Amino acid sequence: MPKKVDHQERRTLIADALMRVAAERGLEAVSLRHVAAEAGVSAGMVQHYFATKDEMMTFAMAVVRDRSQVRVTEAIARLCTTPPPRLLTRTLIAALLPLDEQSRGDARVALAFLAYAAARPDAVARDDSTDLLSFVAGLLPTPDARTAARGLLALMEGLGLYLISGKYSAEQALAVLDAHLDRLFAAGENA
Amino acid sequence: MPKKVDHQERRTLIADALMRVAAERGLEAVSLRHVAAEAGVSAGMVQHYFATKDEMMTFAMAVVRDRSQVRVTEAIARLCTTPPPRLLTRTLIAALLPLDEQSRGDARVALAFLAYAAARPDAVARDDSTDLLSFVAGLLPTPDARTAARGLLALMEGLGLYLISGKYSAEQALAVLDAHLDRLFAAGENA
DNA sequence: CCGTTTACATTGCAGTTGCATCGTAACCAC
DNA sequence: GTGGTTACGATGCAACTGCAATGTAAACGG
CATH class of the missing domain: 1.10.10.60 (Homeodomain-like)
Structure with missing residues (x-):
């Protein structure tokens, strides 16, 4: 050896x-x-x-995914144990948003990979987003939590796009997120 | 000549x-x-x-944008005059979503262009989304309509991504949109 | 000390890229 | 007709691409 x-x-x-x-x-x-x-x-x-180059690309893709996974885990670990659902949800989503310059670079790459994989069905990696969907749905108090969770995740992705392009600032994105969470959790508590 | x-x-x-x-x-x-x-x-x-190739790309980008513009205009024209704000909003957003196969192709290309332009600041075209933002904000009954409009547009972009990747079906995307509009317009009427 | 295995570096090759150049054919004003 | 302008098509070129092939140095087992 x-x-x-x-x-x-x-x-x-x-x-x-x-x-x-x-x-x-x-x-x-x-x-x-x-x-x-x-x-x-x-x-x-x-x-x-x-x-091959494709192997390199696929590996880099996995690295990006792992990094965002780590960001989420660390952000949640920084919370106290058993945080209220709303805080946990906000922390989770905020950790996935490209708010600082470093994660914005990652997101840019992830976006490029997304477009890259759109025409390369074989290179597309496993789908880890269904777990995320179920987890978020479990946090939401609304009826039809899965639909609400889908909406929240879509909102997150869209905010990510606008953050990357610089159209929204980090403060604006967080304001949008908070307003959305206001509506989600207000509606749930009333029901 | x-x-x-x-x-x-x-x-x-x-x-x-x-x-x-x-x-x-x-x-x-x-x-x-x-x-x-x-x-x-x-x-x-x-x-x-x-x-140059860049000129060709930029032109194609403009064609994609124009096509989506046309889709919106036609969808709204198909409505009766002075439709209620919620219907108008829904029609507008739905027209921007890649729901059928043809617009999904367009969206895929738009996504690729987005990634392409992310690293080419000079090739980025004019920003027509601020007009859209103001227009949508004018339709929403919520307080802080601009933030709500930003959220709605972000939701739309995110839904677009999930539609392209096939993660959400057209029905699921519309359900998410309707649920979101439910919350937006319910909250506004209560206030 | 020797052979094998691993870890590189170098070189080469066929194919493709964007683009410049040149040629030519069509059209129109005169 | 003639000249000038436009609209192409053909060819070429330097740069680059992914990748194969080949070389060499180092570490270890024997």
Whole structure:
């Protein structure tokens, strides 16, 4: 077993470089050589860790997803135990929104990947959003909670788009989210 | 003035071909030659009508935007004069949603363009969404109508994303929209 | 010390890209 | 007709693409 190197570490290092290129110059600027240059390694090394470009893209996609997962987990962990449903919901959604510059870069890449995967049905990864939907639905007090949860998630995605494009500021997005939660939780308590 | 040809017509013909390529094989498959082949013309002709690829992309982007504009106008024109605000709002938003297969293709292309323009600040077109925001805000009976309108538009964009990816069906999307409008207009009437 | 396995780096190749250039045919004013 | 302008088509080119092939250095088992 010669020359021990942490494969996972190298792959994420390359994936990070890929995301930097994609965030700054768009997904179409992502090539083996560009990513290698951004990572400060040779193109051959990239090929050593990813047999094909698609494999590299898929891996980077998974990294983006994992990062957002971590953001959510950390944000919720920062809460007290057994927080009220509304606070938990708000924290969860806010953690998924690209509010700071770093997560905005991630979201830009995620958007590019979305468009990339739209025409590549095989590269589309597993669907983890049904779990999220069920979880959010469980938090909402409204009748037909699943429909309300779908609406909340759609609102989140839309806010993400507007945040990326700079059309809404972080404050505006949060104001919209809070107003929506006002309506959701007010309606539920009355019923 | 030799050889009269309708420039606008040729350009839209090429743009249509571009959108077909983008919808079927992704934006990255859009090249001068592919578009030319799809349009059934020579690559030289494409160059004749678009000096650069970016110019072609920008034009196609404008065509997509115009088409959605037309869809909205037609849907509203199909309504009776002076419809109630809620119906008008619903019709407007529904017309912007990619509910059928044709508009879903358009939306896919629009999404790809969004990602394309995210890293190309110069190619971004004029912002026509502020007019839309003001218009929708004028329809809503809620206090802080602009925030509510922002939420509604964000919801629409998010629903569009989920419709494109096939995660929500058209019926589900409309159910979400109606539930949201229920809350918006109920809250306003109570206030 | 030796062979094998891993970890790269280099080079090359066929294909594609956007675009410039050049040629030519059509049309119209005169 | 002639000249000029427009509308293409054909060709070429430098740059780039993903990827295969090949090389080499290092670490370890024996």
